[in-house]
Amino acid sequence: MARARDPVMKYGQVELATEQDIMLANTLHEYVNKHILVGNVRQNLDGGFHRDEELAEATFNEVVLGLTRLGCGRAGFPEKYGGLGPNSFVTYNIMQEELARGDIGISSYFGVNSWAFLPALMTNNKATLQRYAPMFCRDEIHHAAFEMTEPAGGCNMEDRCQRGHTIQTRAELIDGHWVINGQKIWASNTGNSEFYSTVCTTDPGKGDEGICIISVPKDTPGISFGKPEEKMGFIYTDRNASMYFDNAKVAEEYCTGRPGGEGARVFHRMLAARFCDGIKGVGAAQACLEIVEDYTKDRFIVGKPVRERAYFAAKIGEMAMKIRAARAYSLYVAGKFDHPEIYGEVVSTAQIGESSAAKVFATSTAIEVILGCIELMGSYGYSVDYHLERYLRDIIIVHLWMGGAQLGMLESAQTEYPFKPW
Numbered sequence: 001m002a003r004a005r006d007p008v009m010k011y012g013q014v015e016l017a018t019e020q021d022i023m024l025a026n027t028l029h030e031y032v033n034k035h036i037l038v039g040n041v042r043q044n045l046d047g048g049f050h051r052d053e054e055l056a057e058a059t060f061n062e063v064v065l066g067l068t069r070l071g072c073g074r075a076g077f078p079e080k081y082g083g084l085g086p087n088s089f090v091t092y093n094i095m096q097e098e099l100a101r102g103d104i105g106i107s108s109y110f111g112v113n114s115w116a117f118l119p120a121l122m123t124n125n126k127a128t129l130q131r132y133a134p135m136f137c138r139d140e141i142h143h144a145a146f147e148m149t150e151p152a153g154g155c156n157m158e159d160r161c162q163r164g165h166t167i168q169t170r171a172e173l174i175d176g177h178w179v180i181n182g183q184k185i186w187a188s189n190t191g192n193s194e195f196y197s198t199v200c201t202t203d204p205g206k207g208d209e210g211i212c213i214i215s216v217p218k219d220t221p222g223i224s225f226g227k228p229e230e231k232m233g234f235i236y237t238d239r240n241a242s243m244y245f246d247n248a249k250v251a252e253e254y255c256t257g258r259p260g261g262e263g264a265r266v267f268h269r270m271l272a273a274r275f276c277d278g279i280k281g282v283g284a285a286q287a288c289l290e291i292v293e294d295y296t297k298d299r300f301i302v303g304k305p306v307r308e309r310a311y312f313a314a315k316i317g318e319m320a321m322k323i324r325a326a327r328a329y330s331l332y333v334a335g336k337f338d339h340p341e342i343y344g345e346v347v348s349t350a351q352i353g354e355s356s357a358a359k360v361f362a363t364s365t366a367i368e369v370i371l372g373c374i375e376l377m378g379s380y381g382y383s384v385d386y387h388l389e390r391y392l393r394d395i396i397i398v399h400l401w402m403g404g405a406q407l408g409m410l411e412s413a414q415t416e417y418p419f420k421p422w
């Protein structure tokens, strides 16, 4: 899974996939077919019809451990900590699509852990990496969180035009310790993580200059958690709750993005790569299309398989076309992010415009396709037995987080001219 070098698919100068990427995709595809898309595994990840938490946890652990043994947990970590080396954006997207085809929550487990480590990886923060990276590179299940959203609104934080002025969680450096006060809400893995990568400010009035990111270990005095939120999707595959900081004291060395510019650079780079969530929609929509193709070959309308009726055949073709477009767009943007020397810094207006457009396009397409699949299957599409409703419940929040569709569309409208498509 290390960054691969020999592109086998290219669009202009953009690498869309390499031999190694395709091997990785095939391995994950096979695992997902054998271990997730079988029997009741997908329902069991939600604890079955009766939402049995123990069943959900046992199923989650079994699936995640299998994927961890394949190397999914080690992807992106430096080799010296037991990792497989840095990932390209293309590789990461290919991996996320295959995982989300099985289950969006499982793809998010690996995605959120990587996300929480990104500040430490970007700034080579030894305190965080030496303490936690080896643990996450073992064949074990561990969680990490990225605490960004606050009660005043998630999009306020994700909107780069706010330049950090809306962050309210305060960090003050006193005698070699960061003293943190404030509240975060909704972050994934809250309450069950090894550490909490937390976005703070030394002073909201300073905007970007005040942003700092701190890895908060789970045993930090002064932190506490609210009760897990109840949601329509990600029922047990994610745990979302409030996190409270009441004079929480963390050693200075755990700062993974210092105030004065470094914290802001890390934070804005992380938000820029929002297209990496869109690809989850591609995987989910692909899974639903496969369910529909299978179902409509054996379901007959007046003596003919449903999928051979002109209207249904055209609808299936149209959905397949849209999924391909969303996949190609996501990989194209991933290729551009892999080559800032050609396409510009990932935080440039042009790159963020492309990233937001790809994310909104892929998740909107997924919602449209999954609803279309439900329609083509009638009552069975609506039934939990065919899983479509579950992919729909999960993908809706992916559409809403990281700026939501509305902010994403406003960002999409921005670019720099002359536009550089390749």
Ligand SMILES: Cc1cc2nc3c(=O)[nH]c(=O)nc-3n(C[C@H](O)[C@H](O)[C@H](O)COP(=O)(O)OP(=O)(O)OC[C@H]3O[C@@H](n4cnc5c(N)ncnc54)[C@H](O)[C@@H]3O)c2cc1C
Binding pocket: 112, 146, 147, 148, 149, 152, 153, 154, 155, 156, 158, 159, 185, 186, 187, 188, 231, 234, 238, 240, 397, 400, 401, 402, 403, 404, 405, 406, 407, 408, 410
């Ligand atoms: C399952 C789940 C997992 C999550 N994981 C994490 C996590 O790991 N870390 C974390 O920090 N947070 C996480 N969140 C929170 C999530 O990121 C936020 O809920 C999301 O950013 C939206 O923020 P909000 O709900 O406050 O909506 P708001 O910010 O109130 O936005 C509401 C609506 O207004 C629109 N809007 C807002 N501002 C603008 C604008 N300037 N222009 C145009 N439209 C705008 C939005 O698009 C949206 O449609 C998670 C949430 C859930 C449900």
